[in-house]
Amino acid sequence: MAALKIYFDAEAKTLTVWFDNPENEFIAEETGQEVILIKDKDGKVIGFERLHYEMASIDDLTIEAVAI
Known part of the structure; x- marks a missing residue:
């Protein structure tokens, strides 16, 4: 199982x-809701990018993992 990776770019927001x-990224598809879906060559969503995302600092980012 691949690790979940989260990147915050304060300058690019x-x-x-x-x-x-x-590295498996093949195409990116904008949803029109300031979200870009990142897909592999088979069209499977392997990530997403949220545009115009702002935080005061990286310390404001908390991660919660919940198994359902």
């Missing part, structure tokens, strides 16, 4: 979440 290896 983006939050990117990867469910798979970022």
